Amino acid sequence: xxxxxxxxxxxxxxxxxxxxxxxxxxxxxxxxxxxxxxxxxxxxxxxxxxxxxxxxxxxxxxxxxxxxxxxxxxxxxxxxxxxxxxxxxxxxxxxxxxxxxxxxxxxxxxxxxxxxxxxxxxxxxxxxxxxxxxxxxxxxxxxxxxxxxxxxxxxxxxxxxxxxxxxxxxxxxxxxxxxxxxxxxxxxxxxxxxxxxxxxxxxxxxxxxxxxxxxxxxxxxxxxxxxxxxxxxxxxxxxxxxxxxxxxxxxxxxxxxxxxxxx
Amino acid sequence: xxxxxxxxxxxxxxxxxxxxxxxxxxxxxxxxxxxxxxxxxxxxxxxxxxxxxxxxxxxxxxxxxxxxxxxxxxxxxxxxxxxxxxxxxxxxxxxxxxxxxxxxxxxxxxxxxxxxxxxxxxxxxxxxxxxxxxxxxxxxxxxxxxxxxxxxxxxxxxxxxxxxxxxxxxxxxxxxxxxxxxxxxxxxx
Numbered sequence: 001x002x003x004x005x006x007x008x009x010x011x012x013x014x015x016x017x018x019x020x021x022x023x024x025x026x027x028x029x030x031x032x033x034x035x036x037x038x039x040x041x042x043x044x045x046x047x048x049x050x051x052x053x054x055x056x057x058x059x060x061x062x063x064x065x066x067x068x069x070x071x072x073x074x075x076x077x078x079x080x081x082x083x084x085x086x087x088x089x090x091x092x093x094x095x096x097x098x099x100x101x102x103x104x105x106x107x108x109x110x111x112x113x114x115x116x117x118x119x120x121x122x123x124x125x126x127x128x129x130x131x132x133x134x135x136x137x138x139x140x141x142x143x144x145x146x147x148x149x150x151x152x153x154x155x156x157x158x159x160x161x162x163x164x165x166x167x168x169x170x171x172x173x174x175x176x177x178x179x180x181x182x183x184x185x186x187x188x189x190x191x192x193x194x195x196x197x198x199x200x201x202x203x204x205x206x207x208x209x210x211x212x213x214x215x216x217x218x219x220x221x222x223x224x225x226x227x228x229x230x231x232x233x234x235x236x237x238x239x240x241x242x243x244x245x246x247x248x249x250x251x252x253x254x255x256x257x258x259x260x261x262x263x
Numbered sequence: 264x265x266x267x268x269x270x271x272x273x274x275x276x277x278x279x280x281x282x283x284x285x286x287x288x289x290x291x292x293x294x295x296x297x298x299x300x301x302x303x304x305x306x307x308x309x310x311x312x313x314x315x316x317x318x319x320x321x322x323x324x325x326x327x328x329x330x331x332x333x334x335x336x337x338x339x340x341x342x343x344x345x346x347x348x349x350x351x352x353x354x355x356x357x358x359x360x361x362x363x364x365x366x367x368x369x370x371x372x373x374x375x376x377x378x379x380x381x382x383x384x385x386x387x388x389x390x391x392x393x394x395x396x397x398x399x400x401x402x403x404x405x406x407x408x409x410x411x412x413x414x415x416x417x418x419x420x421x422x423x424x425x426x427x428x429x430x431x432x433x434x435x436x437x438x439x440x441x442x443x444x445x446x447x448x449x450x451x452x
Contacts, residue, residue, distance in 0.1 A: 071355045082415030110413060121357035128351065148285040155295030156302070156345065160352075163303035171307075186319065190430045193308060193321055194437065201300065201328070201442055208289075208296040215288035 009132050016058045016130040020238040021139035027241075028127045030249045035119040037253055041108065043263050044115045051122050060129045072121040076114040083110025133157045142232050148221065155211070163204060170199050293333065294340055301325040301345025306352055319423060322346050323431025324438065326366050327391055330374035331439035338370025361409065365401035369394040377436075387436050395428030 011017075016024070031051065038044050055065060087106040095102045131139075137157070141150040171181060174195050181192055255261040285291075305322030326346065330338025346366040347359040377390025402424060406417040 071353070072357070075355070075357070078416055078419075079413055082419070083413035086414040113413065117357060121355075124351065124357070124359070148291060152291050152295045152298070152340075153344070155291065156298035156348070159296060159299035160302050160348070163299050164307060167303055167307040186426060187430065190321060190434060194434055197304065197321070197324065197434065197438060198441065200304070201438060202445075204296050204300045205293075205442070205446060208292045211292035211296065212287075212289040215292060220288050220291070221285035 010059065010061060010064060010129050011132075012059045012130075014058055014130070015237070016054065016126065018237075019130070019241055020232060020234055021131050021135045022143055022232065023234075023238050023242050023245075024127050024131055025136075025139055025143065027245050028123050030245050031123045032120055034249050034252060035116050035123070037249075037256055038116075038263055039112070040263055041112045041115065043252075044112060044119060048115055048119050048122070051119060051126065054126050055122065055129065058126060058130045060125065064129070065125070069122070072118055075121070076118050079114040079117060080107075080110045083107070083113060138228075138230070138232060147226065151220075159207070163200070166203060167196065167200055170196050170203075294337060297325075297329045297333065297337055297341035298345040298348070301329065301341050302349040302352065305346060305349035309353060319427060320349075321431060321434065322349060322366075323369075323395075323427045324434035326370050327373055327377075327394070327432050327435025328438045328442070330370040330394070331377045331387060331390070331436060332443050333374075334378065335371045335374025338374035339367045340370075342370030343367025361402060361405035365398045365405065368401055369398035372397050391428065391432035391436065395425075395432060398428065399424045 031047070035044065035047060038047060084102045084106040085100055087103075087109060089103065089106065093101055093103050127136075133154070137150050137154045140153070141147055145153075175181065179192055179195055181189065181196070183189075184192070252263055256263055301322055304325045305320045308321035309319075322345070326338060326342035329341040333341075343363045343366050347363040350359045350362050371394075373390040373394030375390070376393055377387045379386040379390075399421060402420060403417050406420065407414065
């Protein structure tokens, strides 16, 4: 049991899985910047298609992708619906009701913004689906995160599912004592949740106590020039991927800001 | 005669190497656990609301708890990273960067103001109010300017966020009061 947690990482042996995690982190950042540079609906749809192609190549299973997309699609629909209500600029006016004017350009602006949000939301999953937590932390440390901060992050990722299970079993224990957690309004429900939070926190702080003893007994922080069992090293394919990604960002940026092409 | 060295070649012996300037193991353990706890509580108490399509969670209470019981640094790091991790796990990864800033700022402000004069009641209330205000403003501005979701969607989030601050702040303050009383040694970390 994992306390209902979905670990997004899906083990497989695709080129995206073998890619250096550092390159993947940079890829997510570059593609996000690209989504802000592009302002045409067509080119944004193209970017969205490219991201989905990568997700498909990463062998993301359908159920996991659907889980991820459920939120994103709802979010995008809300933007499309709400945008024209607050943006009365442009012509032709399609409908008018009191102070609210719905215009055609506003609808298209809403759709464009929704597609951009879709790009920004899905690009994360390329990294999350193909990189294990261990590799992620290792890459962040290699990219310049301090080792002790990286360790803290690794500890928190490690304990996330543990606490998920802990909270679930405390909930069950309190339910068995007659605590209602799914009835009543917001205030009542939150108040009842305190009976779950207090034992959880006390138990977590005890864990932290033991954990700090375990760290000390393993000579944590004894010396600064520590070595690693597994080193990350960039292979030629990683450099090729990095070059392609940088070109993917630089070319549209040059076209937009130097050549003033509408993209 | 020199002691035979067990150190690998090219590395100075342990005694001669510079003392490492890492944070203490206790801080690493407590911060790691608090970050995981923030994410887990956010995840476990996640309640979607159908009328507004928004969602409500008690992660806020853990941000305020970390800030009030362990100081601004814990509030900033654990609140920011824990909440951002929960966002990614809940499938709303797009919010993660804004959440990192919003909850981080909230934890920082609540930790600084809420612990003035040894954490008297007025300081705690002020810390939660100002910290919550930082969070709501960051979300509003971030959604409007960075994600560019339009005024409608950004405004729809504000009431949910206000409710989260009020409820989460109350619970977080109570929790920190009781935990500080029963764990005085840990609160000093």
